[in-house]
Amino acid sequence: MNRTIFHVDMDAFFAAVEQREHPEYRGKPLIIGGLAGRGVVSTCSYEARTYGVHSAMPMERAQRLCPQGIFIEGNYPLYQAASHDVFEIFHAFSPVVEPLSIDEAFLDMTGMERLMTSPHDYAVRLKREIREKTQLVASVGIAPNKFLAKIASDLEKPDGLVEVPQDAAGIRAFLWPLPVSRIWGVGKKTEQHLLTLRVRTVGDLAKLPEATLKKSFGEKTAAQLRALSHGLDDRPVAPRGPQKSIGREETFTEDLRAQADIERALHYLAGEVGWRLRKAGRKARTITLKVRRGDFHTWTRSRTLGRPTNFDDELYAVAKQLYHDLHPTGGIRLLGISGSNFDESEELALFGEETNAKKERLYGVVDALKQRFGRDIIK
Ligand SMILES: [Mg+2]
Structure with missing residues (x-):
């Protein structure tokens, strides 16, 4: 089956x-890293990169290359908060997100083709949403697997968007001209070794006789290199650790004031969360509502149900009740609904079984329609 993976x-x-936080740093070479002793550069702005500064370089060296640079130690909690905001958006775009680090992830878009006009357009929307909501810029690679998606996201940085074709010929045309060092896991040592075999590009590697490859790298690595040189990689996108909650939140461009608008937003969010829960095969026993006012005052309110659910209407009813009980005044900037406390061993519900079976069927149909026509169809 063809997959669509974003990196x-x-x-x-x-x-x-x-x-973003310090306008006085904008447009300037900014270098972040350890300032004491033998610190290294952890990140630098693109302005600093033009001086030859790059990450993992000793700070001393960076100071020599770019004496006019701004050198700071960095503020990790600030980056963590920004990362949280970015990952919220990732989760809004895909139910299957595998974080790789604080600022990168794989998103599995397989099966969502019907929700998007095209993966490319969807990636454009993702990039736009990241920019609008966080004032930060992302690069995206679109490919049939993780290996190719990761290469693709890096090719046109910054603000890149590269799509690798699905077919073998297209993959070869994309991959084979690239230097072999682009292959994930090919470090300096392997690269040197490959150079002695006159392998410079991925294409050279693909054409190397199997026996030569095995002799140099052993059976296992040879097989891996061979597969990668043909752009093959069937590792799944694996969300890290057990997911503790499934939710969705939305920041509004203008604060919501009218009751009808707030209820419409809650209804939409409940539908999104229900869909995500069903897609993950989960039912939540605890439903949490998050409300943020225009002045950033934030509340969360939860209710634990007697019977876990993943039905939109039940999620909506609970969220609406929680909202009314909270009764916030003033414009609402953000609303969020999440389900947690997943039911692992679902007990047999003796009462209301019939209605449940009917509802399961109903939501099966709803999800199939969403899959086919886009998530906005049922409104
Ligand atoms: Mg990055």
Whole structure:
């Protein structure tokens, strides 16, 4: 089955967050890293890169290359908060997100083709949403697997968007001209070794006789290199650790004031969360509502149900009740609904079984329609 995987990687993440928070850093070479002793550069702005500064370089060296640069130690909690915001958006775009680090992730878009006009357009929307909501810039690679998506996101940084074709000929045309060092896991040592075999590009590697490859690298690595040189990689996108909650939140461009608008937003969010829960095969016993007012005052309110659910209407009813009980005044900037406390061993519900079976069928149909026509169809 063809897969569609996004690799999303934020551009010069720490530096970009600093430049967002400190206008005086914008347009300037900014270098973040350990200032004491033998510190190394952890990130630098693109302005600093033009001086030859790059990450993992000793700070001393960076100071010599770019004496006029701004050198700071960095503010990790700030980056963590920005990362949280970015990952919220990732989760809004895909139910299957595998974080790779604080600022990059794989998003599995397989089966969502019907929700998007095209993966390319969807990636454009993702990039736009990241920019609008966080004022940060991301690069995206679109490919049939993780290996190719990761290469693709890096090719046109910053603000890159590269799509690798699905077919074998297209993959070869994309992959084979690239230097062999682009292959994930090919470090300096392997690269040197490959150079002695006159392998410079991925294409050279693909054409190397199998026996030569085995002799140099052993059976296992040879097989891996061979597969990668043909752009083959069937590792799944694996969300890390057990997911503790499934939710969705939305920041509004203008604060919501009318009751009808708030209820409509809750209804939409409940539908999104229900869909995600069903897709993950989960039912939540605890439903949490998050409300943020225009002045950033934030509340969360939860209710634990007697019977776990993943039905939109039940999620909506609970969220609406929680909202009314909270009764916030003033404009609402953000609303979020999440389900947690997943039911692992679902007990047999003796009462209401019939209605449940009917509802399961109903939501099966709803999800199939969403899959076919896009998530906005049922409104
Ligand atoms: Mg990055």
